[in-house]
């Protein structure tokens with residue numbers, strides 16, 4: 001059977017945005033190594049293929065330069081060019097050895113003990129946000145969305161009164177990086193946000209150079225690797241933009257998608273209420289069941305073969321994390337949320353050299369956020385039919401626009 005006749009070619013068509021699990025599981029069943037002519041990209045949906053592709057060296061993460069050249073020749077303003085120059089310094093878009101060097105320099109600012117030291121600050125932010133919720137609330141806009149922005153802004157050393165700006169810039173950049181394909185002005189919007197953020201960070205970095213504080217920028221400024229290597233100023237600015245962006249919408253969506261999944265399975269809510277220690281495994285299961293990483297992009301560097309299909313250098317590949325995480329070859333009863341499952345091999349944070357650097361922070365925020373909601377409210381109910389919820393129409397991320405709930409203490 002030809003898959004072409006069976007599914008909508010548009011990977012962000014209505015169905016693929018609303019219910020990507022059904023859409024991509026059809027691909028996984030019928031053509032797991034699928035060439036999508038509309039997007040001119042391979043689409044891999046099996047856990048084994050996605051994992052192998054992310055761990056191997058046939059595919060390259062260096063996808064910004066070719067994309068930037070295409071956009072620059074097509075239209076763009078100086079601001080867009082400058083934005084691509086910043087993105088080119090993001091370690092997530094680099095291969096070894098440049099990636100190895102940058103990751104080593106940045107990872108020292110993101111050790112588990114650095115994250116742990118932030119627990120009480122994060123708890124306080126959560127307590128304040130929870131206290132502001134009414135009996136009828138939008139869990140995305142009033143809770144899951146502001147939380148990670150405040151946390152990462154605090155960690156970078158942004159003063160409280162300037163944190164709203166951070167959220168705005170993050171949204172603008174998201175439109176570009178997560179592939180909001182329908183949005184016509186996405187390059188200009190992202191460029192405006194990125195350049196304002198860059199100018200802001202240049203000043204903030206100079207400030208902490210003069211008077212260091214208890215924040216990531218000061219740590220990144222003060223440390224050198226054993227061989228004397230340091231981040232250049234451009235790399236430091238780019239890294240801060242990556243941390244802001246990487247830590248914001250993803251964590252919002254972990255909490256949002258996770259709460260939706262939980263509220264749709266009342267037996268799992270009861271189980272979690274009865275066993276609060278299950279919150280750690282529950283977060284892993286939420287990342288597996290309906291995580292924020294919808295797909296990851298790579299380009300083919302060296303000819304890559306799977307099941308006799310040949311991917312040629314230069315071709316684009318979508319590795320669909322969501323579909324891999326529901327692969328029945330790996331997970332029994334894969335379409336069921338089971339907070340006791342312990343899915344240690346899920347691909348919600350990716351795998352291989354680009355495995356999410358912020359995973360310890362995201363896990364901590366997720367655990368504290370979900371526990372706080374369950375502790376504070378004896379009853380949390382969806383206020384709408386889940387089928388009517390709006391999802392952001394993006395290729396790489398999965399997240400709700402709103403999540404209206406009723407809350408009772």
Ligand code: HEM
Nearest residue numbers: 091092246247250251254292293349350354356357358362
């Ligand atoms: C639930 C929340 C999160 C999810 C689902 C998530 C997901 C991911 C995924 C799938 C990757 C791999 C991308 C690839 O292979 O191309 C990644 C990388 C990365 N993430 Fe996260 N992330 C989350 C939270 C965070 C946070 C809180 C931060 C930091 C504040 C962060 C920073 C990064 C960085 C710096 C990388 C690049 C690592 C590298 O290239 O070596 N992420 N993330």
